[in-house]
Amino acid sequence: MSAPPRELLRCDRLAVGYRGDPVAAALDVSLERGAYLGIVGPNGCGKTTFLKTVLGILPPLSGSVSWSGGRLPRVGYVPQRDAIDSIYPFRAIEVVLLALGIEEVFRPTHTERDVERARHALGRVGLADRAEVGYSELSGGQRQRVLVARALATEPELLALDEPTSGMDPGSTERLLDLVDSIRAERAITVMLVTHDLSIVARRATHALAMHEGRHATGTVAEVFAGDQLQRLFCHPLALVDAGGRPTVVPRPRTGT
Amino acid sequence: MIDFFRLFGPSFLATVVVASALAFLSVHVILRRVVFVGVALSQLSSLGIALAFFLEGVVGESALLGFTQAHWFHWVMGWLLELVGLAFLMRPERGHLSREARIGVTFAASGALAVLFVASSPHGMDELRSLMAPDPLFTSTDDLIVLFATMIPSVALVLLFFRRFLIVAFDREMAISLGVHAARWDVFFYLLLGVAIAMAIHLAGVLFAIGFLVLPGAAALCMAHRPWQIFGLASGVGFASSAVGTYFSHELDLPAGPSAVATVFAVFLAMRLWHRLRHRAGPRNGDAARAAAA
Numbered sequence: 001m002s003a004p005p006r007e008l009l010r011c012d013r014l015a016v017g018y019r020g021d022p023v024a025a026a027l028d029v030s031l032e033r034g035a036y037l038g039i040v041g042p043n044g045c046g047k048t049t050f051l052k053t054v055l056g057i058l059p060p061l062s063g064s065v066s067w068s069g070g071r072l073p074r075v076g077y078v079p080q081r082d083a084i085d086s087i088y089p090f091r092a093i094e095v096v097l098l099a100l101g102i103e104e105v106f107r108p109t110h111t112e113r114d115v116e117r118a119r120h121a122l123g124r125v126g127l128a129d130r131a132e133v134g135y136s137e138l139s140g141g142q143r144q145r146v147l148v149a150r151a152l153a154t155e156p157e158l159l160a161l162d163e164p165t166s167g168m169d170p171g172s173t174e175r176l177l178d179l180v181d182s183i184r185a186e187r188a189i190t191v192m193l194v195t196h197d198l199s200i201v202a203r204r205a206t207h208a209l210a211m212h213e214g215r216h217a218t219g220t221v222a223e224v225f226a227g228d229q230l231q232r233l234f235c236h237p238l239a240l241v242d243a244g245g246r247p248t249v250v251p252r253p254r255t256g257t
Numbered sequence: 258m259i260d261f262f263r264l265f266g267p268s269f270l271a272t273v274v275v276a277s278a279l280a281f282l283s284v285h286v287i288l289r290r291v292v293f294v295g296v297a298l299s300q301l302s303s304l305g306i307a308l309a310f311f312l313e314g315v316v317g318e319s320a321l322l323g324f325t326q327a328h329w330f331h332w333v334m335g336w337l338l339e340l341v342g343l344a345f346l347m348r349p350e351r352g353h354l355s356r357e358a359r360i361g362v363t364f365a366a367s368g369a370l371a372v373l374f375v376a377s378s379p380h381g382m383d384e385l386r387s388l389m390a391p392d393p394l395f396t397s398t399d400d401l402i403v404l405f406a407t408m409i410p411s412v413a414l415v416l417l418f419f420r421r422f423l424i425v426a427f428d429r430e431m432a433i434s435l436g437v438h439a440a441r442w443d444v445f446f447y448l449l450l451g452v453a454i455a456m457a458i459h460l461a462g463v464l465f466a467i468g469f470l471v472l473p474g475a476a477a478l479c480m481a482h483r484p485w486q487i488f489g490l491a492s493g494v495g496f497a498s499s500a501v502g503t504y505f506s507h508e509l510d511l512p513a514g515p516s517a518v519a520t521v522f523a524v525f526l527a528m529r530l531w532h533r534l535r536h537r538a539g540p541r542n543g544d545a546a547r548a549a550a551a
Contacts, residue, residue: 055434077434
């Protein structure tokens with residue numbers, strides 16, 4: 001049996017946006033299996049719109065999105081936590097269970113195996129003891145971890161996370177990102193992570209797509225962060241420094257007038 | 258009471274079936290935050306029925322009269338107008354006409370046209386009253402047949418695809434990312450909802466349809482905290498309120514539809530009050546205690 005092709009995703013001249021209005025255009029992006037793509041840029045640059053477009057949630061305005069084998073791989077999608085309506089009377093475990101067995105249209109309820117998988121996934125994100133608590137009663141960070149658990153429970157080939165650490169304290173942020181790293185290492189899955197934090201991409205990702213005001217740079221992290229490429233993209237002096245062995249991007253004061 | 262059931266048994270059964278079915282659907286409608294879509298569909302269905310009344314006058318004594326007077330024709334007209342309205346309401350938002358604005362336009366236009374069609378029909382105000390609040394206790398055998406042939410399968414399909422409808426409504430983006438065609442499931446849901454609403458309006462009027470499409474779900478969400486409990490409780494509230502309201506309307510010589518809606522409103526108020534009192538007395542929903550027990 002031949003090995004699957006290395007390239008998982010290719011976007012050619014992709015334009016993304018809403019109601020016919022492009023937010024970002026001419027995006028040429030290639031992603032290999034097992035890569036960790038950090039999609040980074042300031043608010044409103046089109047990071048989330050790009051992610052939703054490649055996942056088929058939004059239609060592309062122009063250009064093409066092609067997945068290896070002609071179909072989207074099994075995705076574990078973690079939306080921004082505000083995207084979930086807390087009016088629904090679900091417990092944490094029920095939120096995870098909703099994603100299981102989704103391919104079986106006529107299945108009226110979940111199986112014992114689904115419950116086991118859901119509990120295991122909640123355990124992985126440190127919420128085993130909160131499984132029976134109402135989703136709307138969890139803190140913001142706990143809700144985010146429930147959504148990560150739901151994504152993990154689907155045993156994804158691609159983990160797509162949209163600002164998963166937004167509003168989290170630094171400790172929780174690091175724990176969540178460590179968890180993503182360990183899952184990627186265990187299962188050899190591909191990761192796409194949307195964030196506005198350049199340092200997270202510098203430390204965690206293998207590849208980067210940096211976006212700003214209609215411009216973008218893509219490639220390996222080393223390529224995107226090399227030289228003054230980021231500085232030119234973001235129109236602001238930036239420096240990649242070593243902070244106790246951790247790559248960190250810091251803004252530098254502008255010089256001259 | 259025995260006389261009541263001997264005289265009105267089948268109609269009474271029709272009323273509680275319609276109310277229970279709408280009550281079950283009301284939880285979906287509230288959770289999806291599409292109450293106003295439901296109200297607009299109700300108004301569109303009444304427009305279809307008004308159009309059917311109007312056509313009766315247009316065809317006069319011709320051979321088509323029997324066709325236009327048929328009970329199923331009124332129901333089908335109501336459903337067809339809902340379909341036309343759905344095509345307008347479900348279009349993706351473009352330009353400045355938001356979905357909310359479209360709902361408003363639909364509601365206002367269909368309400369006005371329904372009154373105008375009825376006013377131009379041969380029986381005028383009598384039909385308007387019949388459209389707004391027909392007495393469900395005078396349901397014909399033909400209506401009962403149509404009811405069981407349409408509403409029961411519609412609710413059965415909602416039950417069959419219960420999980421899928423819930424997933425698409427709860428987290429649409431996740432569903433799409435897992436390969437579910439959310440737009441098709443939405444259309445399917447609204448078609449089934451439309452069938453139930455059209456039937457309810459034909460049998461019991463706009464007021465009854467809207468009342469039981471909102472109040473039982475709102476009441477159940479105050480009291481129950483698990484999905485199946487909520488759907489079960491809402492259906493129970495619909496069943497009991499319509500049964501009690503309809504029976505006492507007969508005893509007190511009041512119109513049946515408004516009596517049933519007033520009863521379900523009273524149940525809603527009582528549950529809301531109970532929820533408030535319990536909320537003040539202890540931890541929210543008792544979930545902290547359940548979590549500790551777990």
